[in-house]
Amino acid sequence: MKASYEKLVPDDGQSFRCFNRAKLKSPVKWHRHPEVELTYIPTGVGSRMVGDHIGSYTDHELVLLGSGLPHTWASDEYREQTYDRHTAFVLQFHPEFLGSDFFSLNELVDVHQLLQRSSRGLWFPAAVAQPIGEQIMELADQRGANRLITLLSILNDLSQIVDAEPLASSLYRVSYNEQAETRIRTICDHITENLTDPDLSHSELADLAEMNASAFSRFFKQSTGRTASAYINELRIGFACRLLTETDDSILSISQQSGYQNLSNFNRRFQQHRKMTPREYRNRFRTTV
Known part of the structure; x- marks a missing residue:
């Protein structure tokens, strides 16, 4: 499925974004962006669309999306309304925001492989999602170096999860027409x-x-x-x-x-x-x- 391009700009003094989508007064549309995205939905039900995948989500939804992968979530609560204001904590960072070779360091081999696998989108079970989600919610209020430390900790924890499920099919390819x-x-x-x-x-x-x-x-x-x-x-x-x-x-x-x-x-x-x-x-x- 084709998607609109979304340009993301971190707040002043920040190198990546982490926010609660419920605070934004903007419609959620089918879109893509070069940033990697990790979305956590504490509670709610609705539809999830990632690449050529369509599925339903419930409480403790946690999905990692690779760079450029089209996606959207549509909550049943706000269906047919102009704005979708359901609570969703969203973490977004450019793959090279720490330098083009940072995630290729020997200490980050597992994280590098995680980001490669996220090109199809990765869904994580609720048992994993809840503790990771708590870290994301804490990160949204952090400042300074603690933000970066928490981000790397989250990515490291996710890289150790063996039962993450890919969402888009192996044949899916992003198109930019x-x-x-x-x-x-x-x-x-x-x-x-x-x-x-x-x-x-x-x-x-x-x-x-x-x-x-x-x-x-x-x-x-x-x-x-x-x-x-x-x-x-x-x-x-x-x-x-x-x-x-x-x-x-x-x-x-x-x-x-x-x-x-x-x-x-x-x-x-x-x-x-x-x-x-x-x-x-x-x-x-x-x-x-």
Whole structure:
């Protein structure tokens, strides 16, 4: 998927950024930047998009993103609102902010390999995310050399985690066609803003892209690695999962709230994406809490 370029500038007296996204009054869009990013979400549910990966996130979300890797998070709480103000602590640093060879030092071999693996995005289990997240939140309030010491400590700790999961597929490659980026960003933003509308259609998206239906299908598949229908279904099923686990609404009601007019279609799509029925998903979640 193509993404808009975001220029990041650290505050005066700082060589890298660490902040709480909830304090920013700006929309969260599909974007990329040369900085490495580590994002920690203490609480919340929603959708995560990294490269050609689409997934759902819950409490203690921790993801490391390599330089230039397109990404965004969309919280269910702020869906269809102008600004996404969910709490997310974000740490961003340029790969060469300490010099072009710093991370190649012998003492930093493990960290260097971690940053290389982050080119696909790395998701860390909650047991790892929570203590690392606490360090990130502390870093956001630190000053002087303590900031740098904490950053290196965090990276060193993450480099020792063996069960981090890559997100984007091994075949994913970043593309920098500005015109295509603008077009696909407009389409994906439109899908996110109208996700629960059952009338959201392929022809509507093709018109928005100013393409005929077949050309749009090829363009979207080349840009995202999936069809527009598959992309929409992945996001809708993620939204439905949140409703199943956080509400007592009926399966029929949830299917409708998620943009499905037909319950059978919803059940089929849910089974396809979660390998279980909506009722089984709800029962399994409530058994584990």
